[in-house]
Amino acid sequence: GAGVSQSPRYKVAKRGQDVALRCDPISGHVSLFWYQQALGQGPEFLTYFQNEAQLDKSGLPSDRFFAERPEGSVSTLKIQRTQQEDSAVYLCASSISGTTNEKLFFGSGTQLSVL
Amino acid sequence: GQNIDQPTEMTATEGAIVQINCTYQTSGFNGLFWYQQHAGEAPTFLSYNVLDGLEEKGRFSSFLSRSKGYSYLLLKELQMKDSASYLCAVRVRLGDYKLSFGAGTTVTVRA
Numbered sequence: 001g002a003g004v005s006q007s008p009r010y011k012v013a014k015r016g017q018d019v020a021l022r023c024d025p026i027s028g029h030v031s032l033f034w035y036q037q038a039l040g041q042g043p044e045f046l047t048y049f050q051n052e053a054q055l056d057k058s059g060l061p062s063d064r065f066f067a068e069r070p071e072g073s074v075s076t077l078k079i080q081r082t083q084q085e086d087s088a089v090y091l092c093a094s095s096i097s098g099t100t101n102e103k104l105f106f107g108s109g110t111q112l113s114v115l
Numbered sequence: 116g117q118n119i120d121q122p123t124e125m126t127a128t129e130g131a132i133v134q135i136n137c138t139y140q141t142s143g144f145n146g147l148f149w150y151q152q153h154a155g156e157a158p159t160f161l162s163y164n165v166l167d168g169l170e171e172k173g174r175f176s177s178f179l180s181r182s183k184g185y186s187y188l189l190l191k192e193l194q195m196k197d198s199a200s201y202l203c204a205v206r207v208r209l210g211d212y213k214l215s216f217g218a219g220t221t222v223t224v225r226a
Contacts, residue, residue, distance in 0.1 A: 004157070031212060042119075042202050042216030043158070056213060091157070101146055103160035104214070 002026075004107035006092050012113045013082045021077045021110045023092030032075050033104065034067055035091040043091055049075060082114045117141040119217035121203050126223045127193055135188045135220045137203030146206040148214060149177055149188045153199045161188065161201075190222070198224045 005024040013019050025032050031050055035043035036059075045059040051072035060067070064082075069075040079086055089111045093104040118140040127133040139147070146165040150158040162170055164179035164186060176189040190197055200221050204214040 033213065035216075040218065042204070042218045043214075044216070045213040048212050050212075059213070101163060101165065103148070103163065104158075106150075106157035106159070108155070108157045 004092055004094055004105050006090075006107035006110050008110060009108070010111050010113075012115065015083060015114055017082050018078065018080045019082055019112065021079075021090050021112070023075045023077070023107060025073065025075070025092070025094030026105055027073075028096070029094035029105070030072075030097050031095040031102075032069055033093045033095075034075070034077050035093065036061075037089045037091055037109070039088075046077070046090075079112075082112075084114050087112055087114045117205065117207060117215040119203055119205055119215060121201075121217040121220045123218070124221045124223070126225060129193055129195060129224055129226050131193050133190045133193060133222060135190070135201050135203075135222070137186045137188070137217060139184050139186075139203070139205050139217075141184075141205050141207050141215065143207045143209075144181060144184075144205060145209045145211070147177075147179055147186050148204045148206070149175075149186075150202040150204065151199050152202060152219065158202055193224045195224050195226070198222060 034046040037043045047067045048056040049069040064080045066078045089109040091109045093106045095102040149161040152158040162177035169178045174191045179186045200219040202219045203217040
């Protein structure tokens with residue numbers, strides 16, 4: 001596609017449910033990022049992939065959060081046993097090769113509401 | 116943690132100029148980005164500064180002073196479509212791909 005695509009656009013989960021959020025980066029982009037954006041705040045880094053390798057997962061808030069990118073393209077962010085504090089917009093971003101001065105292309109995000 | 120400060124809100128009139136300031140106190144510095152985010156939409160790239168000085172791109176300009184830990188984004192000839200949140204983000208370390216974002220400045224353009 002032309003841009004970064006995320007699905008679902010909205011997700012409502014009951015506390016304790018598992019959720020899976022999908023990101024389709026721009027075709028050919030090597031680098032992929034997940035960020036979490038709480039209401040009225042800037043995005044907070046969660047994790048980073050270069051191709052299929054997860055090079056940095058220092059931002060994942062707990063072991064309930066897990067991300068994968070098995071074939072170096074589509075990525076999935078999974079949250080187990082969701083809690084109310086997980087409610088946020090989850091943004092995916094990609095960049096061409098991952099050099100440090102490259103701009104990121106963001107998706108529109110998945111808005112997760114945990115009830 | 117990293118500290119990146121921006122004003123929460125600004126209001127300006129169509130056709131005017133607005134300057135959004137960003138100050139940062141981070142453990143290192145390897146570049147500063149500005150992104151625009153309309154409500155409910157993806158952030159989109161506006162500018163990148165790594166050296167001191169002014170970068171001009173059409174109606175938008177961005178300035179950086181590394182010694183002062185300071186940047187600003189200047190929006191000229193404001194249009195209604197410029198109403199959005201503006202995010203300042205710092206790359207802290209060379210070779211570190213992640214960005215540390217400020218909370219964003221919501222700009223409202225009035226007719």
